[in-house]
Amino acid sequence: xxxxxxxxxxxxxxxxxxxxxxxxxxxxxxxxxxxxxxxxxxxxxxxxxxxxxxxxxxxxxxxxxxxxxxxxxxxxxxxxxxxxxxxxxxxxxxxxxxxxxxxxxxxxxxxxxxxxxxxxxxxxxxxxxxxxxxxxxxxxxxxxxxxxxxxxxxxxxxxxxxxxxxxxxxxxxxxxxxxxxxxxxxxxxxxxxxxxxxxxxxxxxxxxxxxxxxxxxxxxxxxxxxxxxxxxxxxxxxxxxxxxxxxxxxxxxxxxxxxxxxxxxxxxxxxxxxxxxxxxxxxxxxxxxxxxxxxxxxxxxxxxxxxxxxxxxxxxxxxxxxxxxxxxxxxxxxxxxxxxxxxxxxxxxxxxxxxxxxxxxxxxxxxxxxxxxxxxxxxxxxxxxxxxxxxxxxxxxxxxxxxxxx
Numbered sequence: 001x002x003x004x005x006x007x008x009x010x011x012x013x014x015x016x017x018x019x020x021x022x023x024x025x026x027x028x029x030x031x032x033x034x035x036x037x038x039x040x041x042x043x044x045x046x047x048x049x050x051x052x053x054x055x056x057x058x059x060x061x062x063x064x065x066x067x068x069x070x071x072x073x074x075x076x077x078x079x080x081x082x083x084x085x086x087x088x089x090x091x092x093x094x095x096x097x098x099x100x101x102x103x104x105x106x107x108x109x110x111x112x113x114x115x116x117x118x119x120x121x122x123x124x125x126x127x128x129x130x131x132x133x134x135x136x137x138x139x140x141x142x143x144x145x146x147x148x149x150x151x152x153x154x155x156x157x158x159x160x161x162x163x164x165x166x167x168x169x170x171x172x173x174x175x176x177x178x179x180x181x182x183x184x185x186x187x188x189x190x191x192x193x194x195x196x197x198x199x200x201x202x203x204x205x206x207x208x209x210x211x212x213x214x215x216x217x218x219x220x221x222x223x224x225x226x227x228x229x230x231x232x233x234x235x236x237x238x239x240x241x242x243x244x245x246x247x248x249x250x251x252x253x254x255x256x257x258x259x260x261x262x263x264x265x266x267x268x269x270x271x272x273x274x275x276x277x278x279x280x281x282x283x284x285x286x287x288x289x290x291x292x293x294x295x296x297x298x299x300x301x302x303x304x305x306x307x308x309x310x311x312x313x314x315x316x317x318x319x320x321x322x323x324x325x326x327x328x329x330x331x332x333x334x335x336x337x338x339x340x341x342x343x344x345x346x347x348x349x350x351x352x353x354x355x356x357x358x359x360x361x362x363x364x365x366x367x368x369x370x371x372x373x374x375x376x377x378x379x380x381x382x383x384x385x386x387x388x389x390x391x392x393x394x395x396x397x398x399x400x401x402x403x404x405x406x
Contacts, residue, residue, distance in 0.1 A: 002102070003042075007095035008035035011087045027082045034072045034083065035091035042068035042095070048386040053130070053188040055390065061099040063393040069095065114177075115147040117166070120156025122179045130186045139165030141172060149175035151182050188359055189374035190381050206383060210348070213388070217321055221314040228311050235266050235305065238296045245271035248309060253326035256349045261318045263326055264309035268297025303399050310352050322388045323351025324376040335369055345376045348383065355379035355387070358394035 012032040016023040045064050049055060069092040076083050112131040116122045126133045136143050136150075139161045144150055150169055152158070158166075169176055184190055236247045248264050255261035269292040293301065300306035313319035319326065324345045327335065336342045356375035360368070379387065 003039045003095055003098050004036060006098045007039050007091045008032055010094060011035065011090040014090070015084060015087050027084050028087070030076065030081045030083050031087045031091070034076055034088065035069075035095075038065075038069045038072045038091070039095060041071065042099075045386075045389065049390040049393075051185075052382070052387055052390050053186050058100070058103050059397065060393065061096065061103065063396065065092065065096045065099055112148045113146060114182075115144040115150045117150065117152035117158070117162060119158055119162065120153025120179065121183075122151055122153045122156075125151060125179065125183060125186075128183070128186050141165070141169060141174075144169070144174065149177055151177045151179055153179040184378060184381075187374075188355065188378050189371065190377035191374065209383065209385060213320060213385075214317065214349070217314050217319075218317070220321065221311050225311065225315075228308055231305070231308065232266075235296075235300065239267055239294075242294055242296045243270070252329045253350070254329055254332040254346060255318050255326055256346060258343060258346045260329060261313060261326065261350075263319075264312055266297075266300050266306040266309060268300050268306050269293055304353070304395070307352050314352070318349070320349040320351045322353055322391050323349050324354050324379065325357060326350035339370055339373060342373060345373060345380070348380055353391060353395040353398075355391055358391055358398055 009032075012023075012028060012035075015028055015031075019028075022028050042064050045068060046060055049060065049064075069088075073088060076088075114125075114131055114133055116125060116133055116135045118135050123135065126135070134143075134147060150166070152162075152166055166176055180191065239245070239247050246267055249267040249269070251263050251265070252260055253263045297306070310319055314321060332342075354376070355378060356372045359375055360372055
């Protein structure tokens with residue numbers, strides 16, 4: 001309600017005072033309706049993406065408010081409705097200001113606290129620092145005072161008094177979480193255990209959104225293609241100016257349904273001597289501070305600009321903007337032999353950016369790849385437009401911070 005007042009009503013009242021007699025004109029009314037719609041849209045987007053783990057409320061303020069007002073402005077311009085620029089701009093700036101005020105006043109100090117039933121896998125949740133944990137000493141509802149919810153391992157062999165405690169907690173209106181679902185919600189990873197588990201059935205993505213996303217990928221690729229060509233020209237000149245070697249790096253990788261694809265990137269490493277042919281696994285892995293990376297290549301990797309040529313893979317329908325990263329063929333063969341169920345990550349199209357990239361960054365060791373696969377399975381299990389929107393927001397942040405680059 002405060003956002004509606006600051007972003008919509010206040011700019012409308014100011015314009016009505018500074019321009020007497022304009023309060024009922026289409027220009028003023030369109031801006032009022034547009035700013036109201038932008039606030040409602042921002043609330044909807046925020047509540048849709050905040051359900052995913054690793055989301056900081058303050059990090060959503062700028063992208064959510066900007067995206068919502070940008071969509072409304074685009075709609076007004078497409079419909080050729082009369083509007084006042086200053087009132088629209090004032091609504092956007094006041095909405096953004098209020099979103100940060102609300103965060104610092106009401107949300108900054110908020111931290112969830114969960115009570116743990118000390119059986120099965122539940123005590124292991126204490127290693128997750130996203131919330132505060134309180135291990136219950138006895139099955140007494142008085143112990144959960146001040147806790148937001150209770151978490152228990154329903155598959156564990158609970159004593160009768162603890163089962164009665166959980167039933168009483170539910171009857172008292174307390175929220176009781178199953179440990180596995182809560183762990184997924186807090187970490188953004190799906191634990192890989194047994195291929196026969198029912199949870200794997202839910203890893204088949206929604207086919208409707210799968211095909212709609214493919215169409216959206218194509219349209220967006222066509223829209224940004226002219227801008228990409230301009231960027232590619234400057235990058236190509238910088239790469240050639242720095243030293244010998246081609247502008248692009250081509251590599252065979254594994255795509256959707258396990259089919260091999262050729263992925264393009266801007267070259268970021270020194271070219272191998274002509275007489276050297278290296279197809280070993282270590283050559284496909286980039287180490288920290290790898291001395292093969294050029295000066296221009298380091299910048300391209302930190303900003304993720306080196307991945308932009310994969311727009312051609314998107315145009316060919318081989319890749320998506322968002323999805324699990326396509327792995328080099330030699331690494332994929334190795335990982336398949338080392339990690340159970342690795343090939344299941346190919347159930348969706350690979351992406352230029354993905355859930356694992358914005359949470360974990362570049363990996364090489366088998367243990368890290370196992371965790372990366374857990375992020376990939378989380379993305380597939382919760383495959384949705386809102387998760388893609390969140391990844392887009394966090395990818396933009398990653399491009400500016402260089403998180404996880406090698």
